[in-house]
Amino acid sequence: DVDGDSAAYVTITSLPTDGTLTLNGNPVVLGDNNRIAVSDIGTLVFSPDANESGDSYASFNFTVEDDNANPLSSSEHTFTLDVTAVADDPNLCILTEKIDGSALYDISQGGMVNINIEYFAVSASYQNSHGYYVADADGNPIGGVVVNDNTHNIGVDDVSFNTADYPGGVTLGFFIIPDGNARNGLLESGDAVTFQNINGVWTPFLDGVPLVGGQSAPAYFSDMSLNADGKEHFEDNGFGGNQNWEDLWNGGDSDYSDVNAFVTLRICDDAATVQGYEETAIALPAVTGMLTDLDGSESLTMTISNIPDGVELSDGNGHSFTAGPGNNSVDVTGWDLHSLSVVAPSGTDDFVLDVEAKSTEASNNDTATHTGTITVDILHVPTTAPVDLGATDEDVAVTFTAADLLANAGDVDGDSLTVSNVSIDAAYGTITDHGDGTFTFTPKPDYNGDDLPITYDISDGDNTIAGSAIIDV
Missing domain, CATH: 2.60.40 (Immunoglobulin-like)
Structure with missing residues (x-):
């Protein structure tokens, strides 16, 4: 400015067609907050649209005034932005299998989750419904799916979902609706449900309509803190599967055999x-x-x-x-x-x-x-090499031990090794197993010879290999 006046205000006169221009975190709106004091220019931020880039990606026009509101130039100025492309972090999922029957699982890693459920016979007269739910960081259920609307229908169900389907979801749990099939005529396996806390009671909703359960509870959850009666309705007692449920209010008869399921979970990690x-x-x-x-x-x-x-x-x-x-x-x-x-x-x-x-x-x-x-x-499977048991005289029995037979055997995993089925060809004599880790070889009468082969099995509890030894008579 030839008069020496300094720039005091910038007025945005047009907005970029791509991306967003904000001032102090608020979108710039022409005629509203588009006249900006120079001292506030540092809070003017441009953000490109997600996953977009390019030279001359966006532009906007502006004018400049001095502190007397006089233009410092006779024309508008244009601010042009280049947006450099960057590679975005890809997702990686190593699908780990869990069969421990836990009440809750961490799914904060994101990605796909697969749930395989085998349903077993139940003792309940109720037609209970069973499904999974996803909860937020506070443990509150966001949504889920009824996997089996009537758990009297035994068999196997397999469902998968992407954690992105439940924004904010970080844990996975399970729930039942007591007598859900009988009390909710429109409920079917595979139905997606949401949850609302109604007067302190977490209630599943189907298409905006609350579902009804028996025994004063619309649902029981594997997370006990969500249950209206404050009782544990879920455990793994080994009675048909790794999930066993009690469907009655306040603990009921506590038989925990009203829904029996074996859940195999595959989670991204x-x-x-x-x-x-x-x-x-x-x-x-x-x-x-x-x-x-x-x-x-x-x-x-x-x-x-x-x-x-x-x-x-x-x-x-x-x-x-x-x-x-x-x-x-x-x-x-x-x-x-x-x-x-x-x-x-x-x-x-x-x-x-x-x-x-x-x-x-x-x-x-x-x-x-x-x-x-x-x-x-x-x-590692056990390893071994032939053992030389030495010699005995003709017509003289000799006793040896399992330790003798294992002299050249080993197991790098540190497993204990055992010997069984010790035998020799009847042409050479007999072997007696005394059941205490000792064995007696009795040569055939009047027989003598060198390197008579003895065979036996070596086991580490999981794998069995053949062992061999020789003895002279």
Whole structure:
């Protein structure tokens, strides 16, 4: 300004067609809050729309005035913004299986949840309904699904959902509606329900209509704090499955056999542990990766690394990889990640696989990754080598012990080893098992010879291998 006046106000005269312009966190509105003191310019913020980018992405016009409200220029100015594309963190899900019969499960990791429920015979006369619910951070139920409208119908049901279907949901629980099928004519298996707290009673709603339950309660929950009577209606007592329910108010007859179900839950996590024997296929948990930016500008790659030398990774559908020195990582994009397995050669120790989902932005090759781990605990079968039991004289019996037969046997897992089925060919004599860990070999009368073979079984409790020994007469 030739008069030396300084800029005092900026007036926004047009708004960007993409993105949002805010002042102090509030959207800028022409004719309302679009005249901004220079001292407040630092609170003017532009935010591009989600997952959008580009050169000259957005622009807006403005004028500048001095503190006397005089324009400092004769024309409008244009502010143009370039938005640089960035890769968004992809989702990674290692599907872990849980069969512990817990009342609540943490699903804050997000992603898909699969619930498999096998229903068993019940003692109740009520036609109870059973389902799952998702709760928020305060434990309040948000919504759920009636999996079985009448648990007298025994069998298996399988349901899946995405945690994104329940915004704010962080835990998974289960509920029953006492006599729900008989008292709610429109209720069917698979119906989605919501929940409301009506005068201190958590009540399931179907299409905006409250559902009715027997015994003064519309529902009982695996989280006891949600039950109107303050009683525990859920436990695992081993009576048909890992969920056993009491359907009567105030504890009723406490038989906990009114709904009996075995629930297998598969939940997304960043880590999982599996266990299996060396030289046999060990199934890995299902793995999924998903882009969070769905505008088509990003690509997804999946990689499994830190595979020990000699370990084979396969999907059972034509893809396999065997790790070797300096080659311990494989791109598994395009593999069937729901049927992965590994085979570890003899002598392999426990190991941890690294799983990575990586998104790449096409416009500038920017990348973002999400990583997880799968721990593989290797179980080992016993090992052994032939044992030399020494010699005995012709027609002289000799006693030896299980410890003698196990002299060259071992188990890297530290399992106790036992011996059974100790035998020798009748042409050489007989072996008597005394049942106390000792055995007596009685040579055939007048027989002598070297390296007579004795066979037996060695077991670690899970696996049995053949053992061998020799004795001279």
